[in-house]
Amino acid sequence: MSLKRVLSLRTVVSTSAGLTFSTACFVAAAQVASYLAGDAAWLAILVAGVLTLLTAAVFSELNGMFPSAAGLRLYLSKAFGEKFSQAVSLLYMLVITLVVGTETYVLGHVLNYAIPAISPLIWVVVMLVVATAMNLRGVNIAGAFQDFFTYGLVASLVIFAVVAFGRTGIHLQAPLATNGLGGLFNAVAVGVFLFVGFEWVTPLAEEVTQGNVIPRGMFLAVGLLTVVYALFTMAMTATVPGALRQTLLASPTPHLVFGEAVLGRTGVWWMTLTSLAASVTTFNAGLITISRFMYASAREAVLPKWFSQVNVRFATPQNAIISLFFVGLAVSAAVFFSGRYLTLVLMGSAMESIIYAVGAWAVLTLRRRLPDQERPFRAAGGNLLPAAAVIVFGVLALGVMLQNLWVPVLLGLAALACYLYVLYAVPRLKALQAAERDAARQARAARRRPVSTEAAAAADAPTD
16 A cells, blocks of 8 residues: 655645754754854854755755655665665664654753653653654644644744843844854754754655655755744843853753743743644654655565555554654663763764765766756756765764764764664565565466366376
8 A cells, every 4th residue: 555645845844844843952052052152153053054955955856866755765775776775774764763862851851840740751651652643643634733833833932032032132242253163163063963854854755745845845944944043042042141151051951041041930831832842843753754764664675564564544654653652762761861862962963964975975976877867856056066065064974973982983883783784684574575475476376377177186196
């Protein structure tokens, strides 16, 4: 059974943006500000947003060439071969899933700050259950849910920033002070985390109403995110009194410090509800897109066939969705008790930069190998744009990994695990799938060619 084409541009934008919105993004925004001397975080976010727009052009070209739920895995397969594409895409999916642990850790601190009597883990379970139930009922329901929360979240962040400026006035201290090129470089590198996962909307290519919806949706989502993040971060660093500035930058809940500084307990509750909305959009959008990626991978025998099962009534990859629920719980618990959330933030930033560089490299390779392939969208500027993306994001990935040596170590171990899985497990899955296809084909052939009674008797007769 195939997936249904029901998603409009509105839902593509909300899903692409919702994949990046998370409570952990407030921590990343504060980290961006901490690298800069004054209130210049907006500048780093603007640069990161412009670089991400370049990547949106790259993924738009790839998506137009190969519109499939397999997304990144298919693009890299066409450019670099099966083993490389399988290992990299599985690694990316693994890192994005691990980032959910960062989200739940930060959300736990938010809820403890606002409602100490309720365990944060209870809220995590509730949100995962709600998001899973919505996704199991169908992508159109999950999409409407995504629209409501994503656009509501955008409105909440913009309104609160305007309220903050209105109550305290705009007091920007050196809005162009970047603390040198090193400070700006580090800020931009972490700023990429604010956009992490926007391109994961490409696995919805088999469920959109029109072919050009996904490229348009990604561009609109990145533009919207850049404006909202820059405005909110500028308000967060410019309106908090000087005595609280360092507390804000070092806190796992900087937006709560910001909210309390502006509106007291009302601000805390406002930001708490905003965190809940951000986490819901992340969980929901993650389930929508990653489950489709798992479905497509299982369909191609990269993951076990069990993950490709589609619910007949709702046309959703139910086994992939249910599996993600339990994986999300396990990862959330591990990060919650270990407390290593900043390492995962940096891992997400590094992995995202790596994927952007590899995606741009794939565009260059496919332009050379498949020059006549139809391209409904083509990134402008010839080969200059994708080549620049390879260099820029490759350098950014290296810069992030040098900030924390645990990042390259953990990414290396995860990459090794994915490569070994591709080397040993995937061939067995493909052989099993091929054997099942042969058996089914033989069974169909046997039903089409009934054996006569005389032939069957002759076949059963003993021979000398």
